[in-house]
Amino acid sequence: MLKKLFGGGLEKQVLNFIDKYLETLHKATQCLHNLIKKEEIETSYCIENLEREADVLRREIIAKIYEGAFLPYLRPSLCNFIEILEKAFEYLKICAFEYRYLNQNIYSAIKNLCIQVAKINVEMCLILQKAFSSLENKKEDIREKNLAIRVCEKKIDELKMEIMESLRNCEVCAITNFWEGKNISEFIEALVSISDVIEDASDYLYILELSLK
Amino acid sequence: MNKKAKEIMNTKLETISPNATVYDAIEKLIDKRIRSLLVVPENNEDEYGVVTIRNIIFNVIIPEIDPKNIKIKEIASRPVIAVSKDTHINEIYFLMKTNNIARVFVKEDERIIGVISFFDLLNYILVEKAKS
Numbered sequence: 165m166l167k168k169l170f171g172g173g174l175e176k177q178v179l180n181f182i183d184k185y186l187e188t189l190h191k192a193t194q195c196l197h198n199l200i201k202k203e204e205i206e207t208s209y210c211i212e213n214l215e216r217e218a219d220v221l222r223r224e225i226i227a228k229i230y231e232g233a234f235l236p237y238l239r240p241s242l243c244n245f246i247e248i249l250e251k252a253f254e255y256l257k258i259c260a261f262e263y264r265y266l267n268q269n270i271y272s273a274i275k276n277l278c279i280q281v282a283k284i285n286v287e288m289c290l291i292l293q294k295a296f297s298s299l300e301n302k303k304e305d306i307r308e309k310n311l312a313i314r315v316c317e318k319k320i321d322e323l324k325m326e327i328m329e330s331l332r333n334c335e336v337c338a339i340t341n342f343w344e345g346k347n348i349s350e351f352i353e354a355l356v357s358i359s360d361v362i363e364d365a366s367d368y369l370y371i372l373e374l375s376l377k
Numbered sequence: 378m379n380k381k382a383k384e385i386m387n388t389k390l391e392t393i394s395p396n397a398t399v400y401d402a403i404e405k406l407i408d409k410r411i412r413s414l415l416v417v418p419e420n421n422e423d424e425y426g427v428v429t430i431r432n433i434i435f436n437v438i439i440p441e442i443d444p445k446n447i448k449i450k451e452i453a454s455r456p457v458i459a460v461s462k463d464t465h466i467n468e469i470y471f472l473m474k475t476n477n478i479a480r481v482f483v484k485e486d487e488r489i490i491g492v493i494s495f496f497d498l499l500n501y502i503l504v505e506k507a508k509s
Contacts, residue, residue: 291507312507315500326389 174233178225179300182246185221186296188214189249190289192256193358197282199263200275208260215253222246241375245368252361255354262351267344270337274327274352281323281355288316288362295369306373313366320359327352382469383462385501386483386491392417393428395450399437402428402449413480415489416453425482425489426453459484462491466501469493 192214199207295309416426459482483491
């Protein structure tokens with residue numbers, strides 16, 4: 165739809181940059197999943213590199229939009245979409261950072277659940293990419309993608325409850341140190357917030373589609 | 378639908394003792410906002426069962442039997458339909474359709490380790506369709 169209505173050079177550049185931005189987000193979530201699954205601390209630095217790449221793309225997108233791409237009423241919506249997704253990179257970075265300092269005795273109680281959450285985050289990113297592609301090309305209804313993302317987010321909410329329960333009921337991993345508690349709390353909060361951001365972005369895409377009709 | 382049962386099953390199983398009352402089951406179903414409970418075996422010779430809202434409504438509520446006076450083992454459905462964790466989703470779908478059931482349990486050796494309901498199947502299909 166976006167390509168059909170706005171096939172100009174600047175618009176195409178913006179759409180390409182947004183595609184790359186979403187691809188970078190997808191890679192970052194995959195990176196986090198690999199980090200948690202394989203427990204390779206060095207992998208955590210890839211997220212910071214990808215976040216920097218995403219920052220460059222974000223500036224390019226916003227600059228091109230305000231150079232004159234798209235009609236004025238669409239510009240804030242596209243900028244807001246990118247600003248929403250920027251929060252996902254923040255959470256990914258926090259998650260990777262906190263992971264390096266996790267107390268493994270405490271973390272072992274929730275490790276499998278965290279891996280599941282990270283895997284679902286990767287799937288949600290992929291679906292968001294496809295949703296944006298649908299919006300660009302008007303191939304499929306974006307509603308199905310939006311619904312799938314909401315289903316995934318609900319699953320993560322359930323996993324979050326399980327993680328909290330596991331931590332509270334774990335006898336061998338009692339948290340007695342403030343910094344350990346803060347560390348695991350921020351790790352979990354960041355990990356489960358990524359899906360909230362992707363869901364918000366998906367809802368925003370849906371609103372964007374409605375506004376184009 | 379090429380995934381296996383272990384990949385989509387829900388491992389959070391809500392169970393109830395066969396000697397608990399139907400009223401206990403009703404309380405649990407309402408508190409947890411679920412539609413069924415796995416009835417655990419009484420002893421080594423016993424088998425798993427399942428009690429659903431449907432069982433309770435048709436066998437207890439409508440006949441106006443006092444739920445506090447009837448035990449779960451009197452209305453539970455036995456045996457449960459269970460598959461191994463490596464069973465393909467297509468087979469599970471086929472089992473649900475031919476047996477007209479809303480859930481299939483997943484077992485490992487003789488222990489029930491998870492359940493796949495209509496919702497789990499629907500969620501899986503929606504997400505796979507969106508990814509493709």
